[in-house]
Amino acid sequence: MTGAGVSAESGVPTFRDAQTGLWSRFNAEELASPQGFERDPGLVWRWYMWRLGQLEEAAPNPGHGALAELARLCESFLLVTQNVDSLHEQAGSADVLHLHGSLFEFRCAACAAPHHLTEGERGADSPPACGLCGDLVRPDVVWFGESLPWDAVGDAAAAAHRCEAVLVVGTSGLVYPASQLPLIARQAGATVIDVNPEPGPISAVADIFLQGKSGEILPDLARAVADLRTGG
Numbered sequence: 001m002t003g004a005g006v007s008a009e010s011g012v013p014t015f016r017d018a019q020t021g022l023w024s025r026f027n028a029e030e031l032a033s034p035q036g037f038e039r040d041p042g043l044v045w046r047w048y049m050w051r052l053g054q055l056e057e058a059a060p061n062p063g064h065g066a067l068a069e070l071a072r073l074c075e076s077f078l079l080v081t082q083n084v085d086s087l088h089e090q091a092g093s094a095d096v097l098h099l100h101g102s103l104f105e106f107r108c109a110a111c112a113a114p115h116h117l118t119e120g121e122r123g124a125d126s127p128p129a130c131g132l133c134g135d136l137v138r139p140d141v142v143w144f145g146e147s148l149p150w151d152a153v154g155d156a157a158a159a160a161h162r163c164e165a166v167l168v169v170g171t172s173g174l175v176y177p178a179s180q181l182p183l184i185a186r187q188a189g190a191t192v193i194d195v196n197p198e199p200g201p202i203s204a205v206a207d208i209f210l211q212g213k214s215g216e217i218l219p220d221l222a223r224a225v226a227d228l229r230t231g232g
């Protein structure tokens, strides 16, 4: 399971790191809640278009690549991410479960109809109107106070119940319900491995804490697993 930290070395800011985290510079309630969107849709739109531009500039780092490699090396592997970027897919990971949606997808805030964004709409000061019902279009990401996509949560929870090991990478472990997945796995008998430069709530319960950057630790881990597989 990954969080914003796995994309940090691709130049994508995390949320809660002091100084550089988005929530230390911007107001989450204003920019990432249904109430904030209702109050000032233009402000929310412009902020997400700015972030979309940032994500389009970013390229996968060795951490993303190593997770795609680990999936190939393991008999069964599920990648669950809280990230709204597409860096896992760009690195070659298939079937990524996005718990918090995707910043590359858009839908109507009222009728939920998918919306394909045009170049003109991207540069606009306010969100476009839905072609079906005329309400405002919003990014298809999960905002504070909203439910997560139930199918993704169900699949992630089922995997947590049956997995042998859960590798938790670059998440503060502060956002519910994603934060529960490693705990569910641990209770079901799995080994929990946390990869993070900083200790936190996940490392506190993890069986193994690999302290450091995921772009440095994960390639070593993938190499070690590859060596085991080939008897090296």
Ligand code: OAD
Binding pocket: 002, 003, 004, 005, 006, 008, 009, 014, 015, 016, 017, 021, 032, 082, 083, 100, 141, 142, 143, 144, 169, 170, 171, 172, 173, 174, 175, 195, 196, 197, 198, 200, 212, 213, 214, 215
């Ligand atoms: P956070 O910003 O809360 O946490 C980022 C984590 O990444 C921290 O624990 C950092 O120590 C760690 N980190 C920083 N650099 C790293 C690196 N190079 N390698 C590995 N780890 C590193 O981000 P998330 O836990 O993903 O929700 O946040 C969870 C959710 O909160 C996000 O999905 C977002 C946010 O509000 C929504 O947008 C719904």
